[in-house]
Amino acid sequence: MMRIPVTLALRELRHDWQAALCFIAALAGVLGPLLIVLALKNGVIGTMVGRLIEDPSNREILAIGAGAHDAAFFAALGVRQDVGFVVPATRSINTSANAVRNEASRKLERAVPLIPSAAGDPLISGAPVAPGQVWISDALAQDLSAGAGDTLDMIIGREVDGQRENARRDLQVIGVVPAEIWPRAAVFLSVPDLLAVERFRDDLSATPANWTEPVAEPESYASFRLYARSLDDIGNLAAHLSDLGVQSRPRAENAALLLSFRRNLNILFTAIAALAMFGFWAAMSANLRGMVERQRVIFSLYSMLTMPDRQRCLIPVVQSLALVLVGVMATVILILPFLVAINAVFDSVPGESVARLYAGDILATLVLGAVTAVTAAVWAVVAVRNVDPQEVLTHA
Amino acid sequence: MSSAAPDRSHNVVAIRNLGIERAPGFFVVIEELDLHAGETIVLDAVSGAGKSTALGLIAGALPVAAFPDTRHEIAGVAVTGDTPRADYAGPDRMGFVLQTNTLVPYLSLQENIELPVRVAGQQVDAEWQDHLIRAMGLGDFRARKPGQLSVGQRQRVSVARALLGRPAVLLLDEPVSALDPANVAEVEALIVHLAAEAGSAVVLASHQAQSGEFAHTPRADHRILNHQGQSYSIFSTKGRAAARVA
Incomplete structure (x- = not known):
């Protein structure tokens, strides 16, 4: 039974592809620089400072x-x-x-x-x-x-x-x-x-x-x-x-300094990432809520056609997840040339890179994105629950 | 969703004292409405009298006011605020042709027609669906989206959507209002014919049924009652026989 809301959610995104594209672009705008900073952190801290720290001398x-x-x-x-x-x-x-x-x-x-x-x-x-x-x-x-x-x-x-x-x-x-x-x-x-x-x-x-x-x-x-x-x-x-x-x-003498430098940079990056993710979460929340508003009559029609609440509420969640996951993948594809360019400009020791993105980072971004997507959809879900069948009868 | 087949042996619609306060001090009330399978009644009143509201009341889609001795049954299921919509408004119990002809813009014509049956988790009767689509003159447009259809075509899609589940009761809210006059009689005749094939009772809200297929169909009584500063727009079939279309 969950197939229908999933299908409807994805069909709507495809139909309203321009809005979906804007949304993905907005996500890439936030996530792209963040992933580049993460790659730099990995490269500079993880590899270069890491090498100094790992150097047994x-x-x-x-x-x-x-x-x-x-x-x-x-x-x-x-x-x-x-x-x-x-x-x-x-x-x-x-x-x-x-x-x-x-x-x-x-x-x-x-x-x-x-x-x-x-x-x-x-x-x-x-x-x-x-x-x-x-x-x-x-x-x-x-x-x-x-x-x-x-x-x-x-x-x-x-x-x-x-x-x-x-x-x-x-x-x-x-x-x-x-x-x-x-x-x-x-x-x-x-x-x-x-x-x-x-x-x-x-x-x-x-x-x-x-x-x-x-x-x-x-x-x-x-x-x-x-x-x-x-x-x-x-x-x-x-x-x-x-x-x-x-x-x-x-x-x-300065090895301990390096250690605290790495720790502080990690804290700094986490803070920046948390702020950016919160901003994105808020934007996502508002966007999804707006989508429900634009589709109010259709949600009312679904209710009129006896679609249960839980199925209707699944629609913004599925859309949110789809947008974020596609957005993350698109962002990764978009920033790869930037990472290659950065590494080319700041040529370093062979086998080491200034900017480096690990599969684990992308996976973590996807998981974090999925959590963001689901939680950001809460406002939209509440809005969908409040759409009743009478709206489709009365809308002009 | 109620899995049992709808009860059509008794009244498929049985309503007493069902009303709503539509605006402060203005109530729309269905005093009495009884319909058997295959019967048709027309709600014919001036604009603003609450015909669409009355249909919404029958459909169980509106919050009702507290009146004494309220009774509301669709296909043998008592409708209260707690009754799941699927129990009385599933596609085999109720079809509703909305005045607004609201269709899902990102589904094709055929998918729109199938939607209520799919939502209810029921099997689409492909032969009946094909018959409906052809009868409505939509055979060439199955893959088209609502945005690629004329207003009249959308209205016909709405009718086919409402009838696909062979509902016990078909609610029609100005179903031909968007059609050019030349097509009105034809589409009305189709609706009557297909509703009879589906075995549906029909409630039609229309202000232009004086001519055409529904010209001689029985009307529900309509009266305005002013009482203690309140105004009541009342529909009733008390003492009236509905038309047996089939």
Whole structure:
């Protein structure tokens, strides 16, 4: 039985297509700019600010100066909820290899920083380092024309009684850290390999022949690489270190600002969207009410022809839903070229866009539109209920 | 919607003291109206006497005034303010040809004719519909919208719409007023003929029925009563036999 009011509602829209088109245009006028702003919010905040926030470097806490951190210190940090990753470092500034060479390409890079890594390193997205297996930064990979699967030759030098002595070690590259994660040349290697380097330089009993043999862990480490689990955890974690007498500072001082920037922009957008939707709701309400007024005699005729109230009342609801859903789809189609143009003008990092609209956004807009449509039809429904059959008898 | 077939064995219209205050101090009242299936009565009175209002009262489409001993039955169904319209005004019980010939502008001629039957959830009798459309001379215009029809054609669509459900009672409000005089007699004859085929009782409100098909059809009495500062325009068939058209 609900087929008849639905059919009548849609037939009326088709018949009065110019009014329907005006209505859809009005909807697109409100919704179009709103969706463009949403796309910009997604692009700028979601992607660009998001990238800054997601960048693990911003979660790094740097130790100030050298300390003496024992195994218990690292064990305690490792189990904290606010710690994302921690690995011991042998010095407060990075140790360097004297040189790293790629035999295959006959290329050599001097004074390459050695950075301790381990399973769970947020800078590494793949298999963790192990003794003899390293990740290298993109910059080093470029310099040496090397990549995953290649073997590099690490050269560590020392002077003994004025004589220069070099130790070598083959390192298998198992991955390359992208430039946006680590822009400079570096080798990410396991703690045992780093300890071996330090031993060769400090301990004369280590020789170029035996220096890579496993040694006992030192009683303490001078420093660490420490990452909070999230930006919000940085403050807490820094305070904890301070309580332990360890001076530290966050690598990105303004990371917390970014976080609140994103939050505030979200609030701002939600407020703008809510205001715009309310305005649209009011306009829609008035428009639907006006449609009932124009069709009063027909609604009276329906009543005369014994159409039940609930069926008559369904007509403005169906019309409202149809107009809004078509309006949303039309708006999306209309703004797509604008989004493409915006992204073309503000050319950004490949794979990232200034303006970005997700399927979920469109779906949410449709659902929100449907809710708006149904609630905006309430006034019209009340008006339809008040149209009685006698009007068709008396209208001139 | 009432699913039972309308009762045509007794009076299809039985009305006593049914009235409405049309304007302050001015009442339109049907004192008595009894019609059997196939009978016809004409409400013939001067303009402004309330003929259309009387039809509206019969149709149960107007809010009635409180009078003593009011009775209002259509096809055996007592009509009160609480009775669902579908119980007494469905297409098999009542057909109403409005003076205004209001049609749904976005439906075709054929869809307009079918609308009451569709709304009632009943099956369209395709053969009867075809007969009505052809008889009314509308066979070539089935797909046309009301806006593409002449006033006279719209009036004929209204008649076909009212008759499609073979109503127990057919209410006609100036059904030929918009026709050119040459067509009046023909369309009136058609209405009489088709109403008889449908087995409908007919109530015609017209101020131009002195000639033509309804010239000799019995009239309801009409009188104006002024009482205690109130004015009553009263229609009644008391003591009058209606015409048996069939």
